[in-house]
Amino acid sequence: MGGNSLLADVGQQWLRWSYVTQSSHRILDALRQHVELTAVAVAIGLAISLPLGLAAWRYRRLAAPILGMAGVLYTIPALALFALLVPITGLTRTTAEVGLVSYTLLILVRNVTAGLDAVPPEIREAARGMGMTPARQLFRIDFPLAVPAIVAGIRIATVTTIGLVTVTALIGQNSLGQLIYSGLNNQDRTPVTVGAGLSVALAVAADLSLIGLQRIITPWARRPRTA
Amino acid sequence: MRLHRVGAVGASLAALVLWTGACGSGGGSKSSVTTAPGSASTASSTPALGSITIGSANFAENVMLAHLYEGVLKKAGYKVTVKENIGAREVIAPALQRGDIDLVPEYAGNLLGFVDKTTPGGLPIDQTVTKLKTALQTLNLTVLDASPATDGDVIVANQQTATKFNLTKISDLVANGSQVVMGGPSECATRITCLKGLQDVYAIHFKDFKVLDAGGPLTVAALSNNDVQVARMFSADSTIKAKNFVVLTDDKNFQQAGNVIPEIRVDKVNATLTAALNKLSSTLTTDDLINLDDQVQTAKKDPTAVATAYLTSKGLA
Amino acid sequence: MSLPAVISLSVRDLYRWYANGDHWRGSQGIPHRLEEHVAMSLAVVLSALLIGLPIGLLIGHTNRGAVVGVNLANIGRAIPSFAILVIGAQLFHIGAKPAFLALLALAIPPIVTNASVGIREVDPDVREAAKGMGMTGWQMLRRVEIPLAIPLIMAGVRTAGVQVVATATLAAVVAWGGLGRYIIDGIGQQDSGQLLGGAVLVVILSLSTEIGLGAAQRALTPAGLRHQGSAMPGAAVVAVEAKEVEKFAPAS
Numbered sequence: 001m002g003g004n005s006l007l008a009d010v011g012q013q014w015l016r017w018s019y020v021t022q023s024s025h026r027i028l029d030a031l032r033q034h035v036e037l038t039a040v041a042v043a044i045g046l047a048i049s050l051p052l053g054l055a056a057w058r059y060r061r062l063a064a065p066i067l068g069m070a071g072v073l074y075t076i077p078a079l080a081l082f083a084l085l086v087p088i089t090g091l092t093r094t095t096a097e098v099g100l101v102s103y104t105l106l107i108l109v110r111n112v113t114a115g116l117d118a119v120p121p122e123i124r125e126a127a128r129g130m131g132m133t134p135a136r137q138l139f140r141i142d143f144p145l146a147v148p149a150i151v152a153g154i155r156i157a158t159v160t161t162i163g164l165v166t167v168t169a170l171i172g173q174n175s176l177g178q179l180i181y182s183g184l185n186n187q188d189r190t191p192v193t194v195g196a197g198l199s200v201a202l203a204v205a206a207d208l209s210l211i212g213l214q215r216i217i218t219p220w221a222r223r224p225r226t227a
Numbered sequence: 228m229r230l231h232r233v234g235a236v237g238a239s240l241a242a243l244v245l246w247t248g249a250c251g252s253g254g255g256s257k258s259s260v261t262t263a264p265g266s267a268s269t270a271s272s273t274p275a276l277g278s279i280t281i282g283s284a285n286f287a288e289n290v291m292l293a294h295l296y297e298g299v300l301k302k303a304g305y306k307v308t309v310k311e312n313i314g315a316r317e318v319i320a321p322a323l324q325r326g327d328i329d330l331v332p333e334y335a336g337n338l339l340g341f342v343d344k345t346t347p348g349g350l351p352i353d354q355t356v357t358k359l360k361t362a363l364q365t366l367n368l369t370v371l372d373a374s375p376a377t378d379g380d381v382i383v384a385n386q387q388t389a390t391k392f393n394l395t396k397i398s399d400l401v402a403n404g405s406q407v408v409m410g411g412p413s414e415c416a417t418r419i420t421c422l423k424g425l426q427d428v429y430a431i432h433f434k435d436f437k438v439l440d441a442g443g444p445l446t447v448a449a450l451s452n453n454d455v456q457v458a459r460m461f462s463a464d465s466t467i468k469a470k471n472f473v474v475l476t477d478d479k480n481f482q483q484a485g486n487v488i489p490e491i492r493v494d495k496v497n498a499t500l501t502a503a504l505n506k507l508s509s510t511l512t513t514d515d516l517i518n519l520d521d522q523v524q525t526a527k528k529d530p531t532a533v534a535t536a537y538l539t540s541k542g543l544a
Numbered sequence: 545m546s547l548p549a550v551i552s553l554s555v556r557d558l559y560r561w562y563a564n565g566d567h568w569r570g571s572q573g574i575p576h577r578l579e580e581h582v583a584m585s586l587a588v589v590l591s592a593l594l595i596g597l598p599i600g601l602l603i604g605h606t607n608r609g610a611v612v613g614v615n616l617a618n619i620g621r622a623i624p625s626f627a628i629l630v631i632g633a634q635l636f637h638i639g640a641k642p643a644f645l646a647l648l649a650l651a652i653p654p655i656v657t658n659a660s661v662g663i664r665e666v667d668p669d670v671r672e673a674a675k676g677m678g679m680t681g682w683q684m685l686r687r688v689e690i691p692l693a694i695p696l697i698m699a700g701v702r703t704a705g706v707q708v709v710a711t712a713t714l715a716a717v718v719a720w721g722g723l724g725r726y727i728i729d730g731i732g733q734q735d736s737g738q739l740l741g742g743a744v745l746v747v748i749l750s751l752s753t754e755i756g757l758g759a760a761q762r763a764l765t766p767a768g769l770r771h772q773g774s775a776m777p778g779a780a781v782v783a784v785e786a787k788e789v790e791k792f793a794p795a796s
Contacts, residue, residue: 010527011444023529075706075750077713080727080743087550087736091282091313091327156621163624167714170731172282172313172322177626181312184630184718186287187444188527192634196627203622317734413732438719438729445633445719 011188019190027179031198034175037165038206041097042158045104049153052105053112054138063113070106078103078164082171091172096165103164104157111153115146144218151214155207162203166195176202278306279495282319282328285312286441287523287530288378288463288516292332292487294534295507298544303503315414315441316341323492324366333490335359335373336483337380340420342366348420348428349480356488363490371489371501374508376516378463379485380420382475388456389473396476397429400457404431410455412441420482421459428481433457461485463513465521487511510541554736558744561737572725574745581722581749584715585708588644592651592704597697600659604693605685613660620653625711633718643715643722650711651704658700662693691766698761705753713746723749 010016020027052070056063073081081099089095119142127141166177179195182188279300283293290311297307310328313319316338322328335355340346342362350358352373359370384394392403400407415421416436425431439445442460449455451470460467462485467474489504519537522528538544561567568574603613628649632642666689674684690697713724726742729735 010525016527019527019529022532026529026531072747072751075710075747075754077710077724077727077743077746077750079714079717079724079731080739080746083727083731083739084554084736084743087321088547090325091310091322159618159621163621163626166624166626169312169626170314170717172310172327174311177624178311180624180627180630181285182287182290184633185285185312185440185443186524186527187447187634189634190527192627192630196624196631199624199627200622207618207622315732317732321734413729417733438725440719 011186011190014189014193016190019188020194023191027194027198030174030176030179030195031202033173034162034165034177034199034202037093037096037100037168037173037175038158038161038202041100041161041165042104042154044097045101045108045157045161046154048101049105049108049112053109053116056109057113057116066109067106067113070109073102074106076102078167079170082168086171093173095171096168096173100161100164100168104161107157107160108150108153111149111156112146115149115153116142118149119145147218148214151210155210158206158210159203162199162206166199276304276497276499278308279330279500280308280310280328282310282313282322282331284316284319284331284441285314286443286461288461288520289332291519291523291530291534294531295511295538296330296332296489296504297531298534298538299503299507300500302544303499305500315412317414323368323490326492329495330489330491333370333488334378335370335486335488337420337485338370338488338490340418340483344419346419346483348424348477348483350484352484352486355484355486359488367493368490369493369496371491371496372505372508373484373486373488374511376487376508376511376513377485378461378487378513378516378520380459380482381462381467382425382457382477383450383460383467383472384457384475385450385453386471386473387453389475394473394475396478397425397431397481398478399475400425400431401429404433407433407456408435408437408454409433410437410439410446410449410458412459413438415459424481428479463517463520465517465525469525487516507538507543510543554740557735557737558740561735561741567741574741577721577723577725578745578749581709581712581724581746584640584644584647584712584720584722585705585753588647588651588708588712589701589705591648592655593701595648596652596655597659600656600697600700601663601685601690603656603660604663605681605689607664610660610664613657615657617653617657620650623649625650625707625714626717629711629715629718639720642718643712643720646715647708647711651708654700654703654707655697656700658696658703659693662696662700663689665696666692694765695761698757698764702754702757702761705757706750709746709750709753713742 052066056066078099081102082095085095085098089098123141123145124137127137132140165173165175166180168175169177169181176195176199179191179198183191183193183195281293281296281300283289293309293311297309300307313322313328316333319328319331320341323331335352336348336350339350339355339359339362340348343358346358356370356373363369382397384392388394388407392399392407394400394403409422409425411421415438417423419427422433422436425433437449437455439449439455439458442458442464446455446458446460447466447470450458450472457475460472462474466472487508489508491500515537519533522533523530535544566573570576600613603609625646628646629642632646636642636645663685670688670692671684674688679687712720712722713727715722716724716728723742723746726738726745730737730739730742
């Protein structure tokens with residue numbers, strides 16, 4: 001049985017290159033799917049959070065209920081939320097996306113509100129003084145100046161979502177999490193390493209590119225650092 | 228600072244590469260590409276038979292079986308998607324009924340026991356299949372031909388426990404059950420082929436029951452470390468021999484026929500599909516299954532690659 | 545199934561699950577699982593404080609290793625908790641040990657980052673004044689910097705606390721107990737009463753943790769700084785995120 005013990009150790013290796021070459025299709029599929037799930041979730045989350053954040057900023061009375069609702073959604077454990085949605089929307093991407101979007105709302109709404117709040121009052125005064133309509137003001141002054149905070153929120157939401165997408169493996173979705181999950185199920189460390197490593201790389205790459213994106217669209221947003 | 232710009236450009240390039248499909252596989256949630264032989268069928272660009280989604284439970288053998296089905300159906304002209312690791316039967320069943328998946332590799336006796344909780348153990352396979360077809364009718368599901376290959380539930384004890392209590396058959400546990408901890412998956416507690424069956428049919432009451440997994444790594448580790456003394460595993464699992472676990476004979480015949488069988492939605496059944504899957508089922512033997520399991524479980528080879536290699540060797544793909 | 549049907553069936557199942565006396569007894573019962581979950585979360589956060597707070601304070605006070613301090617939370621956040629749990633389970637035997645270590649790895653980064661950023665943010669003028677008054681470095685840390693950094697430090701503790709409580713539910717996937725057990729078993733046995741029952745308990749626990757730590761933050765914050773920080777769930781997360789992220793904003 002000596003040969004057996006050698007084979008039994010195959011799963012103990014943290015990174016077998018034979019796995020990477022043999023399963024390259026599987027890995028790339030998982031990566032592609034992971035990115036798609038993330039991008040859709042953040043995009044939809046943003047689409048929902050921009051108007052909600054605006055409403056919370058414009059009508060103070062709405063701030064508490066909106067943020068409260070988003071906050072409660074945030075505290076629901078991810079796996080439970082997905083599992084509760086399955087009877088309604090099935091083992092589908094929709095289920096995954098509904099859950100993922102829910103988790104982006106708190107961060108994004110908060111940051112939209114905070115960003116709009118941070119617009120210096122003097123500038124808003126000046127805009128009003130120049131005769132800008134509220135709508136114009138919103139689009140030419142408030143939102144553009146809120147961009148750094150909004151992008152900060154998008155960065156956090158994106159990195160958080162990339163992590164959460166791994167959990168969707170437990171509801172039959174393909175992603176880097178599926179590599180991790182199959183590694184767990186099959187007592188094999190390599191897929192876990194690959195799945196986890198690529199997740200981190202993806203998160204870092206996303207973070208850096210979003211910073212780059214922000215610099216490109218708001219070249220004026222360089223604040224002198226306080227001391 | 229330049230790092231950020233590099234990051235942005237780099238990420239966009241990477242995105243482009245990914246989406247032009249460096250891998251060549253189609254989009255959609257889980258299309259797994261079977262390498263080499265399977266791609267012969269990509270010559271027929273639009274599959275005439277439409278698409279089908281195959282689901283699998285969360286253990287390597289079932290994932291591999293799902294890819295076997297995938298291989299023959301792709302050859303038959305289907306566009307196939309595979310959803311791996313969905314979970315246990317309890318999760319797969321509603322998914323099938325909802326249409327999230329169309330087809331899943333099953334085990335005849337266990338499936339029957341799940342669908343009809345009054346099923347007695349030890350039914351021969353042909354009776355099992357007949358009963359299955361009847362029982363599944365109301366759910367708009369059916370089964371095709373059963374394979375001679377079997378992989379059934381077995382109760383195993385680790386070497387030290389088997390020696391200590393002189394265990395060869397399951398009823399040997401009646402006397403010592405109260406000193407023994409059993410391990411199994413979440414669903415074991417309620418299944419008549421598992422804990423519940425042991426309590427009802429054998430009158431065995433264990434000291435404790437630990438939730439682990441479906442005969443997978445957690446179970447193997449727990450048995451090896453004596454965290455549990457007895458556990459449920461699968462008969463075709465090569466780990467049993469490798470770890471010197473002792474399979475306890477089912478003397479009261481409470482287990483069911485573990486023949487591999489395709490379970491499928493009725494609206495997906497047609498002559499081509501049936502022929503393809505039946506041919507595969509009749510080809511597969513228990514020895515084949517044990518060998519394939521060894522490759523995916525022990526040698527940790529990619530389930531898709533293992534499935535493809537098998538199909539090629541049998542001229543099925 | 546239609547949404548209204550699902551909701552009404554779920555509410556019924558939920559009620560039945562809570563009403564069942566068996567679910568309140570024994571090692572699988574609610575009190576025990578709740579205790580497991582709270583004990584684990586408490587142990588993790590306290591350990592994270594023990595390890596992370598000194599490191600963060602040191603980084604902030606001496607201004608050495610600032611890059612690590614400031615970036616640690618971001619790096620920590622980039623590692624999926626699911627991955628950490630599975631890696632932990634593969635390194636150690638199943639159960640509490642991998643869960644504890646994985647959760648610890650999750651809790652330390654926000655505490656280190658917030659402590660280091662909190663200390664660094666202290667107004668340099670205040671530091672000058674303290675030095676002028678003849679305070680030693682140690683005294684400055686203890687009497688000036690830490691009190692002023694409390695809002696951010698506590699924000700870090702709140703972030704860590706809530707994350708640990710939430711991620712501890714996931715640890716059930718690697719055969720640990722806690723409230724996540726109800727969620728995993730509820731899925732495995734398709735028992736929606738159990739699944740919902742567990743989920744509701746986790747939500748209550750998470751919110752209580754947020755509110756409780758928010759109250760602790762208020763209690764510890766020096767009176768003059770009380771206007772900072774809010775008790776809204778997740779507010780702590782965002783306040784510090786926005787602040788620390790500004791550090792990465794292009795500076796000229």
